[in-house]
Amino acid sequence: MAISKRKKAQYRRIAVYVLSVVALLAMVLVVDWGRLQGAMFKWDIVVEQFPDILLSAGKNTLIFTILGFAGGLSFGLLFALMRLSTVRPYRWFAATYIEIFRGIPLLVTLLILGFGIPIATGWRWPNPYLQGAVPLALVASAYMAETIRAGIEAVPKGQMEAARSLGMSYSRAMITIIIPQALRIIVPPLTNEFVLLIKDTSLISVLGVTAGTRDLARFGRDGVNSTANATPLIVAGLVYLAMTVPLTQLVAWMERREKAASR
Amino acid sequence: MNSDVVVNITNLNKSFGDNHVLRGIDLQVQRGEVVCIIGPSGSGKSTLLRCVNMLETPTAGTVVVLGRDLTDIDCDIDEARAHIGMVFQQFNLFPHMTALENVCVAQRKVLKRSADEAAKIAHGLLARVGLVEKDNAYPAQLSGGQQQRVAIARALAMNPDVILFDEATSALDPELVGEVLQVMQSLAQEGMTMLVVTHEMGFAKGVADRVVFMDGGVIVEQGPPSQVISAPVEERTRAFLSSVLNH
Numbered sequence: 206m207a208i209s210k211r212k213k214a215q216y217r218r219i220a221v222y223v224l225s226v227v228a229l230l231a232m233v234l235v236v237d238w239g240r241l242q243g244a245m246f247k248w249d250i251v252v253e254q255f256p257d258i259l260l261s262a263g264k265n266t267l268i269f270t271i272l273g274f275a276g277g278l279s280f281g282l283l284f285a286l287m288r289l290s291t292v293r294p295y296r297w298f299a300a301t302y303i304e305i306f307r308g309i310p311l312l313v314t315l316l317i318l319g320f321g322i323p324i325a326t327g328w329r330w331p332n333p334y335l336q337g338a339v340p341l342a343l344v345a346s347a348y349m350a351e352t353i354r355a356g357i358e359a360v361p362k363g364q365m366e367a368a369r370s371l372g373m374s375y376s377r378a379m380i381t382i383i384i385p386q387a388l389r390i391i392v393p394p395l396t397n398e399f400v401l402l403i404k405d406t407s408l409i410s411v412l413g414v415t416a417g418t419r420d421l422a423r424f425g426r427d428g429v430n431s432t433a434n435a436t437p438l439i440v441a442g443l444v445y446l447a448m449t450v451p452l453t454q455l456v457a458w459m460e461r462r463e464k465a466a467s468r
Numbered sequence: 469m470n471s472d473v474v475v476n477i478t479n480l481n482k483s484f485g486d487n488h489v490l491r492g493i494d495l496q497v498q499r500g501e502v503v504c505i506i507g508p509s510g511s512g513k514s515t516l517l518r519c520v521n522m523l524e525t526p527t528a529g530t531v532v533v534l535g536r537d538l539t540d541i542d543c544d545i546d547e548a549r550a551h552i553g554m555v556f557q558q559f560n561l562f563p564h565m566t567a568l569e570n571v572c573v574a575q576r577k578v579l580k581r582s583a584d585e586a587a588k589i590a591h592g593l594l595a596r597v598g599l600v601e602k603d604n605a606y607p608a609q610l611s612g613g614q615q616q617r618v619a620i621a622r623a624l625a626m627n628p629d630v631i632l633f634d635e636a637t638s639a640l641d642p643e644l645v646g647e648v649l650q651v652m653q654s655l656a657q658e659g660m661t662m663l664v665v666t667h668e669m670g671f672a673k674g675v676a677d678r679v680v681f682m683d684g685g686v687i688v689e690q691g692p693p694s695q696v697i698s699a700p701v702e703e704r705t706r707a708f709l710s711s712v713l714n715h
Contacts, residue, residue: 361558361560363556363558363560364560364562366523366556366560367554367556367560367561367562367619368562368574369523369546369549370521370523370549370552370553370554371549371550371573371574371578371622371623371626372546372547372549372550372551372574372578372626373546373574373577373578374546377577377578381573381577382562382573385564386562386563386564389564
């Protein structure tokens, strides 16, 4: 007698569960957990990381992120409006800017602006935070410009028409009517952008920075050098997770709510 | 020029690419007059209305509103629009603002009224369109008919010399049409100058001083409703009316 389709699917599901349990068991038995913990999660080294990893490195990562986000949002809004402008040179300038900074890896931009230009010209960054945050903001603004432009374009055309028919100028209508609605639409993608920025700040660790302005990644790397143990980087990774997971969950919640509202 | 002419349209032409939508429209609206524009869809009546406040830029011809030639490059279009109210088919209320804020925002930003004065006027106008205790409701919390009445109050708040109605009841459920038409009728009785694109023949017949029938981008026939609707001369007008009245 032939097995029915649903029966077959049921057997397949059971087989997958069994295989997963076997694989998990094998891992637990084969791996030398004591040695692994000694090399990557040594408790006294974990404890040693605190509180500096939060009060200094974590704080610096947040400062870089917030500066990068604020700068990226302001310039991103500017470039989005330029891309939507009726003035052609504005459109060209914004489009070129966006292409350039989305096309060059952030690491290279960081090295050019943070290292290359100071070495070539003798000019020095007035502040180590700006050295990392300005290149970050320039790249972020290119990405955010496209997000913001999409948000503005998602506001129905009738909104601009209604505002203009009341005698508002184009810029007044943009500021009072269109942009507030566009920002509401793009809160989820902008939050994602913020999460990406948190992680991207780790690239700033390639720049030579003082002990007081080290970000999380640099803090972890220096910790590995001084302890000859991977634990500091693992702890740094966990601190990143503590910052990013709540935000991605927040975005997921906002998107679920949006989906429910539009049903 | 006669100072009682609020809107004076001369030889208006509008093309979208190869599509010649308006083919030489001449139309005058006197102060206090209610003019209904009727006609089949695609006849150009909405485009004509949108040319009156330059939401569409005419290809040729002139649109003079209150003595200002809006097609003149030196015309301050924002200033001119502040005197021309418009009510849209889709209401186009600002969804992030309450009913009161919708009626206040242009008073504040364009007319530079104080917050208190604007709120007082808005509150009065919302009551006038039959919306008491809805000041703090957001558009999403209002029915279509209520939203459209907020939109009318928003237009009235600017003390316009003329209001353009672009199929103001076409997006409404049938049972909500009456409340909006009632507000429009009371405005007409108070002497508001109105240019109304509509499919509501009953409204045109009962309220309009003049009915304009458009087809194919031209004005085919115009006159008092007793003539255009009850005893049309042109064959095209008759054909249109029989198609909308006998179904």
